Each structure stands twice: as structure tokens, then as C-alpha cells.
Amino acid sequence: MAQEDQPNQVNQPSQQSQPNQPSERHLEALKPDHLSPAHTEKKAEDIAVTKTQMATARCFVSAMLAGAFIAFGANYFLVFLGDASMPFGAQRLVGGLVFCTGLVLVLCCGAELFTGNCLMICGKLSNRIAWSGMLKNWVVVWLGNLAGALVVVLIVWGTNEAAMAGGGVGEAMVSVAASKVTPEWMTLFFKGILCNVLVCLAVWIGFAARTIADKVLGIILPISAFVACGFEHCVANMFFLPMGCIMHSLDFGAEVAGADLLNFGGILYNLSAATLGNIVGGALFVGVAYWFIYHPKTKEGGKTA
Numbered sequence: 276m277a278q279e280d281q282p283n284q285v286n287q288p289s290q291q292s293q294p295n296q297p298s299e300r301h302l303e304a305l306k307p308d309h310l311s312p313a314h315t316e317k318k319a320e321d322i323a324v325t326k327t328q329m330a331t332a333r334c335f336v337s338a339m340l341a342g343a344f345i346a347f348g349a350n351y352f353l354v355f356l357g358d359a360s361m362p363f364g365a366q367r368l369v370g371g372l373v374f375c376t377g378l379v380l381v382l383c384c385g386a387e388l389f390t391g392n393c394l395m396i397c398g399k400l401s402n403r404i405a406w407s408g409m410l411k412n413w414v415v416v417w418l419g420n421l422a423g424a425l426v427v428v429l430i431v432w433g434t435n436e437a438a439m440a441g442g443g444v445g446e447a448m449v450s451v452a453a454s455k456v457t458p459e460w461m462t463l464f465f466k467g468i469l470c471n472v473l474v475c476l477a478v479w480i481g482f483a484a485r486t487i488a489d490k491v492l493g494i495i496l497p498i499s500a501f502v503a504c505g506f507e508h509c510v511a512n513m514f515f516l517p518m519g520c521i522m523h524s525l526d527f528g529a530e531v532a533g534a535d536l537l538n539f540g541g542i543l544y545n546l547s548a549a550t551l552g553n554i555v556g557g558a559l560f561v562g563v564a565y566w567f568i569y570h571p572k573t574k575e576g577g578k579t580a
Contacts, residue, residue, distance in 0.1 A: 338419025452519020467552020
């Protein structure tokens with residue numbers, strides 16, 4: 276009997292040690308609650324493929340929504356700037372925070388934003404999409420963003436919002452727009468580069484996030500940074516510049532330096548520099564860089580390194 280009981284006694288310690296062994300569920304719980312950079316790069320490629328497969332009409336309407344969302348954030352920013360007595364630092368900090376409204380809506384509600392779509396370059400570098408598909412998406416989305424921003428411009432004009440704060444909001448609309456047409460073209464171009472480096476990093480964080488709270492918190496610092504620094508975002512400028520033109524024609528900002536440059540030529544001047552700068556900043560400095568670092572490389576024979 277003692278010999279028959281011995282196997283059970285031998286096995287007993289191993290049975291007791293099993294609860295101390297980490298299970299798959301426990302190991303999963305220890306993982307960070309976000310995608311790794313490598314998985315985020317793969318997700319950026321997958322999203323690029325999906326975007327090129329979207330029907331043109333749907334893509335355009337989705338882009339209109341994104342243009343309107345960014346305009347909402349830009350308009351919020353202008354209302355805040357209507358208080359000219361606010362110290363510069365507080366104005367930049369809080370103004371940057373309220374502007375985040377736009378990208379929060381884009382990433383959380385879903386819409387096609389030109390500056391964020393510069394990350395589609397990851398899909399092209401992996402030969403998962405064609406140049407023609409990517410460039411078509413960029414053109415359709417840019418035009419859709421413009422259309423959506425202009426719709427909001429007309430609606431905001433109809434609200435007589437410029438009269439708020441004793442006309443301070445209208446003055447801010449002209450002042451912000453004038454500050455975007457007076458610098459040198461190359462200055463605007465470099466501001467566009469830095470702007471979309473920060474915007475695409477915010478979008479990258481959004482790709483990696485698993486919850487709405489993650490997305491919102493991840494967006495705040497990069498977006499508020501580019502706004503506080505006065506960098507150039509072509510989609511935001513699709514709202515700022517036409518809004519400033521209309522307000523100037525209504526005699527707001529008559530004393531603002533450079534306000535006379537607020538016309539169709541001034542809008543094209545800024546958007547050409549900002550758009551090209553945004554492409555370089557987002558596609559090259561973020562998309563290409565992260566693809567180079569994290570995309571699985573293949574050795575000879577087609578095996579993944």
C-alpha cells in the first residue's frame with residue numbers, strides 16, 4: 276500500500292506548483308495596453324490598403340467631414356483668441372488645447388484627413404498599394420477637406436460670430452489669417468514640415484491606441500505643440516484663410532498688418548507651401564522613417580529577417 280501511494284506523493288509537488296506557473300491569460304495581462312511600434316507600422320500599411328479601396332464618392336464625403344472637423348477646432352481656437360488681453364503664453368497653451376478638438380473628432384469619429392493620410396506611404400514602400408492609388412487618395416481627400424472647411428466658413432459667417440467679444444473674434448480671424456500670408460514662402464514650407472511631423476505622430480499614437488481615452492490623451496500634446504508654435508497645417512488653413520478674407524471684407528481687422536494680402540492669391544501662396552511641407556513632414560520624416568525601422572526586412576530567398 277505504501278508503494279502504491281508513492282506515485283501520488285511524487286506527483287503532488289508538481290501539482291501544487293502549477294498555479295505558480297504564468298498562464299497565457301496572465302502573460303497577456305502583462306502586455307502594454309497598446310500596439311507595439313512594429314504592429315503599429317503593420318496597421319498603418321493595412322489602413323493604407325483600405326483607403327485606396329474606398330469608393331471615390333465615399334472618400335470625398337468622408338474628407339469633407341474631416342475638413343469640417345478641423346474647421347470646428349480652428350473656429351474654437353479663434354473664439355478663444357478673441358480676448359486680446361490674454362498673456363501670450365496662456366493664449367498659446369490653451370489655444371493649442373482647444374484646437375485639438377478637430378483631430379480628436381477625426382480619429383475617434385472616423386474621417387479622411389489629408390495630413391494624416393501622408394502615412395499611406397508605408398503601404399507604398401511595402402508594395403501593397405500603387406503610386407496611382409495613393410496619389411488619387413491624396414488629391415480626392417485634399418479637395419474634400421477644402422470643401423468641408425468652406426462649408427463651415429459659410430456657416431460661421433452666417434452666425435455673426437465675429438461680433439463676439441465686441442468684435443474681438445472678428446479681429447482675431449483677420450489677424451490669424453494675415454499671419455499666414457506675410458512670411459516668406461520657404462518659412463511657411465518649413466513650418467508645414469514641422470506641423471505634420473507632430474500631426475502624424477499624433478495619428479501614429481491613435482493607430483497604436485486601443486481605447487477612445489488613449490486616442491484623446493495621445494493627441495493632446497503633439498497637436499497643442501504645433502498650434503502653440505504657429506506651424507502651418509494646410510487643412511486648418513483652408514478654414515483660417517477664407518474666414519480671414521471674409522472678415523476683412525466686412526471691415527474687421529482694418530489695422531492688421533498684411534491684411535491687404537488676404538485674397539485668392541494669398542490663399543494659394545500659403546496652401547502651396549503648407550501642403551508641400553505637410554507632405555514632406557508626414558510622409559518622409561514619419562512614414563518613411565518608421566517603415567524603415569519597423570517593417571520586416573526580407574533576406575535572400577524571401578524569408579523575413
